[in-house]
Amino acid sequence: MSDSDGFTMPARSTPTRRNVIGAAGAVACGAALAGCGTGEPAPASVPPGVKGQVIAKVADVPVGGGTVIHKWKIVIAQPTSGVFKAFSASCPHRGCAVSRPADGLIRCPCHGSEFDATSGKCLKGPAGAPLVEFPLKVEGDGIVML
Numbered sequence: 001m002s003d004s005d006g007f008t009m010p011a012r013s014t015p016t017r018r019n020v021i022g023a024a025g026a027v028a029c030g031a032a033l034a035g036c037g038t039g040e041p042a043p044a045s046v047p048p049g050v051k052g053q054v055i056a057k058v059a060d061v062p063v064g065g066g067t068v069i070h071k072w073k074i075v076i077a078q079p080t081s082g083v084f085k086a087f088s089a090s091c092p093h094r095g096c097a098v099s100r101p102a103d104g105l106i107r108c109p110c111h112g113s114e115f116d117a118t119s120g121k122c123l124k125g126p127a128g129a130p131l132v133e134f135p136l137k138v139e140g141d142g143i144v145m146l
């Protein structure tokens, strides 16, 4: 299966008793954290090979939206003019690829989690953690991963 961004979704299998119990625990955990986690995104290193690379042009990242860099599995958002953010495109719930940012949100198409496009904070479960944020800089007309 793939979404409109061309991402391939993990194959789904018939749920086992263990999977169902695990999923219920994840939802409960998210609820216990007042809407799927209040923590800040953990600092992270960029994926191997991407450090120092220009991964997008500024002009390709719309204000209030963003884009998914499929090659690196990174989401670039521009929540407000001139402010760029990079996050892992892997949903912390079960690893599905999130969709491109829109309306200030980054959504996961698999189970409906939603993340703030400015901070990566999880706003709606079942994900129980924020998106991992990566450092970047704007250099000329390019977005460079640090």
Ligand code: FES
Pocket: 091, 092, 093, 094, 095, 096, 108, 109, 110, 111, 112, 113, 125, 126, 127
């Ligand atoms: Fe389940 Fe993203 S993988 S909400």
